[in-house]
Amino acid sequence: MKKLVQMFAAVFAVAMALLYLASHLNTTQGYSGDNTLTIYNWGDYIDPELIKKFEKETGIKVIYQTFDSNEAMMTKIAQGGTTFDVAVPSEYAINKMIEEDLLIPLDHSKLPNLKYINPRFLDLSFDPKNKYSIPYFWGTVGIVYNPEMLGGKKITSWNDLWDKDLRNQILLVDGAREVIGMGLNSLHYSLNDTNKAHLQEAKRKLGALTPNIKAIVGDEIKMLIANEEAAVGVVWSGDAAEIMSENEKLDYVVPKEGSNLWFDNMVIPKTAKNIEGAHKFINFMLDPKHAAQNAEYVGYSTPNQKALDYLPKEIANDKRFYPDLDSAQNLEVYENLGKRMLAYYNELFLEFKMHKK
């Protein structure tokens, strides 16, 4: 019994000591008080140098946290208990967050650098007049492929993926809207189609693609394609840029039937504690030089018109990543289809995954 008490006491003492140490470390690094800014962003989606620079310029300590899906991010913000000051959701998620009253309206007078943003990216249907959100990056969904592994073959369309020569060569991202969307696009339907007959048709068509699919994976897709584990991958444009910087043989194409055009925007969630600092941060990121530095690091396309002047010519003029949006090849933005339709998309995706070779 005495031993037991002693053991309890020892464990308790160690726990207290660790607790004290942790809080001590936090205070010495300025993690408490109101001079901090918590940013909630996608993984690997900002140049860390910029955070350092922001901290130096403003004296605000940045806490940086990451998420890997819009849904996970929304759940965390909706449930509270967090103090995220800035978050970076995609367009359909912003729409949903506005509906659910999770965002704080922005004060445009504190964001003078907004003038550098290409008007093409402002006042879009998911957030009219940019009351809640400011563009961060944009991009497309497309096909990254290795011409060498395909014997010099060129891929230009979604339907090229159904080619028998691509047996067991395709990696897909694990996203219901991306994969079902690919099926819809290949049949020339809209990415936001809610007609169940069309969706079933798309699923049947995807079923026929099964022999060509090697795997459906998450972020590992970048590593797998760069290592030539598979010749073809369906990915977001920025991932493609990152893969291509690692393996120069690869090429990226936005399929001619059309594809998804997406925007990730900065917002201030209801949970924010440092609203002043959040505006400062958004304005800091809108500065053309910072936006250019960030775009070069991350690989996605910047909506900042002025920033293009600071980017190396070969990036700014690369039509694969900065396609001409007005002649745009049927690029479509995801709409918020509602929970029920999203569930239906996911169900079809699950059935598609269960297709046996």
Add this chain to the structure above:
Amino acid sequence: MKSNTRNLYLIPYVLWILLFVVAPILLILYYSFFDIEGQFTLGNYKKFFTPVYLRMTLSSFWYAFLITAFSLIIAYPTAYLLTKTKHKQLWLLLIILPTWINLLLKAYAFLGIFGTFGFANSFLELIGIGRKQLLFTDFSFVFVSVYIFIPFMVLPIYNALEKLNPSLVDAARDLGASWWTTFRRVVFPLTLDGVKSGCQAVFIPALSLFMITRLIAGNRVITLGTAIEQHFLVTQDWGMGSTIAVFLIIAMAIIMVATGNRK
């Protein structure tokens, strides 16, 4: 007085069970009766009996069975050998050691090992078989799962073998039983409890595996665990996710009863 203090000691246990076992199960049961828009429904249960989910259930059980069977085949001789070695504790430690490493790291390591240009394929090429696709196959999925679960199978069997009184084996041999008969009639029946708890410790978590299904099997293997993860994180159809969980709990309870010790 005495019974009072005993009741006092019971409090932490009862609280724990209520808060972390009973309450979550009731919550899951409660959620399983709601559809995606929060309306009361029995639709989730109806949906579970559609071919999609039935096939998923079947394949979950099949893979869990394979994983358990291979774990047992490897673990029993290993545990037996361990009891015969000189530095038992050291060897045992070496088997437990991999469980100290994060599961995700181990899975990522296998991505490299099984890759087209990985170690396993270089070896196959060296011995003249040539490169094969290893990653994203049933083989790699079962292999990695067995690798991950094996310590949980070895430990209970090892403990059971350690507890076995060696004079019983000597007696059997003295009375003329062959090595095989001794094993079949004496050693195995006496270590059956260890085998049972090992199988439970492997089969039940194997039934709800996820993550490895994506990383190693490339979503070519869909288990009930994957579906639950999808429903909670992506679709946000908590009702359907809970319904699958309810069936998993029922399945596990059946397995526990079937392999339990009747005393």
